[in-house]
Amino acid sequence: MAVIVQAVNLKKTYLLGKVPVEALRGVNLKVENGDFLAILGPSGSGKSTLLNLIGALDKPTEGKMLIEGVDISTLNDNQLADLRRRVGFVFQFFNLIPRFTARENVELSMSIADMSRAERRKQAEDVLETVGLKERMNHKPAELSGGEQQRVAIARALANTPRFLLMDEPTGNIDSKTANEIVGLVKRLNEEKGVTIIMVTHDQRLATQAKRTVQMFDGVITREIVN
């Protein structure tokens, strides 16, 4: 299996006010195509920082973050933006654009990637069908439940057929019953469609659904479990 994400002695220090905070202190990680990895850890352990680096939203202070073999430190802003189009990001707080309908939200990521109108329409319907929201696609986020909004966000992340999905606490903001549905959906995407998934969570129960789990603490990976 091809390695698509590789972190080599990854370090990230940022300033909180004037105090330097070492969020990552030497992380080594490999993710292969088709993997389903859960990153587990308490808040402040650096798991979100790691996810941001994998998603090319930020650059490391030291070490290498390789996405499909390319070190993101060597890329300029435009190249990073291009890279992000091939990454599907799903956030804890959904981060949908409130004035757009579900379909328009999904189409937005495709219009950023220069896809034509007709293509966008079809693809949006397809991915919304995949997440089971085709009949609600003309509703705005405010008219959708938390679970539905997260499914729209997943559909948006899938729209550009990304190399992998990054999920930051995808069930952190929804009730447990809906959370189970979301996890079921994510698992299905991984097993049936072969989508590579990297998911950050602090929910032990959710992590057991993944193929592999890494435990983070204080900016380093302390344990790796293959389920």
Add this chain to the structure above:
Amino acid sequence: MKSRDVFSYSFSAIRLRKLRAGLTTLGVVIGIAAIVALLSITQGLQDTITRQLQTGFATNTLIVSSGRGAGVSVMGGGDSGFKLFVNDTQTINKIENVSMSIAIIQRVCYVQFGGKNRTTTIVGVDFDKYASIYSSTFVAESGDIPQSPGNDTVVVGKRVSDPWKNGTLFCNVNDDVAVIWTNATARPPKNETYTGHVSAVLQEVGGFGIGPSDSAVYIPISKAESFFGTDECDMIIVKLVKDDTATIDSASKAIKDAFSNEVSVTSATAVLNILSSVFSVIQLFLGGIAAISLLVAGIGIMNIMIVSLMERTREIGILKALGMKSQTVLLVFLCESVIIGLLGAVIGIGSGWVLANVVAIVFHGGGGAFMGGNQVAGTSRMTITPVLTPTVFLGALVFGVGVSVIFALYPAWRASKLKPVEALRYE
């Protein structure tokens, strides 16, 4: 991102904040409307005045008057005492490029008819030559202007015949009117009177100028000399063979030389040039004042964009996380300001034009006080037709959009520079 998608994205952001965007646009509308209204009115005014001067004041004519300035002899001592006489036309006629010249004697008099009095200016001229210089304005509407008039022939301006513009005539062709002049140099001052026969009423000239006037009465120059008891003239009008600058300049100089610089020579072209430069200054001044209001609108745009930037920090983070490039974010924000600027400019030009026309109508309705000097009977109304030149139209459009874009540059630049991680974390 395709430009059409950038546009529709920006448009959706504006539509979300209708009231705010509307008020911002209103600022641009007011600024542009003020500029367009002021400029098109002054342009209209300039065109009207220029046109009237050109008709009443043929471009191939020069006006020669005695150098001390007509009627101002209060200065006494410094005065050379030079006077211009009717037969000085003979000297002028000998000068190169001069086709003819005529002397004018004018005095303020009364005209009496049917028990009514009107104050008016009596102008003594050679009818035939005067008509050939002012061929388009010294034209009879009724009656005839005789080529060799009798001593008592009188030609009256339209406003002398019909001073109230309602068909109630003061006098008409073939009426015998009394011309009364107060001779203030006689001791004791006394009224000189003679009876004139109205042989023609002139066409309406409108406005004002140096040439024929609606509120004057014309009598033959020989009669003026004997009636006013003088052969001193107020001015000599010179017709040149050509109206190019070189001819005007050389003839002006030759005339001044012939009278040892004791006369002043005014050319119509020179007056028009001065007038046009005065108007340029007025336009610049008024346009500048209006531009300030647009500047205020620009600051409003900047303010609103910065607020919008704060509110949409998270949205910008999302866009960047989805792979939008910084320059596209910049474009999205600039596009919003272009939409506001364009909308404001188009509405502003429209409402400025309407405003200009409303002002012109009000002005015209209440007008008439323009040239209604104390001494002059009747009034000359001036009609101003606002003129929207393509330059003003395009200028307003470019200026409106330009100001919007310039003031949006900073907020847009700040939006584009946001770091995705920080923008996403923004609450």
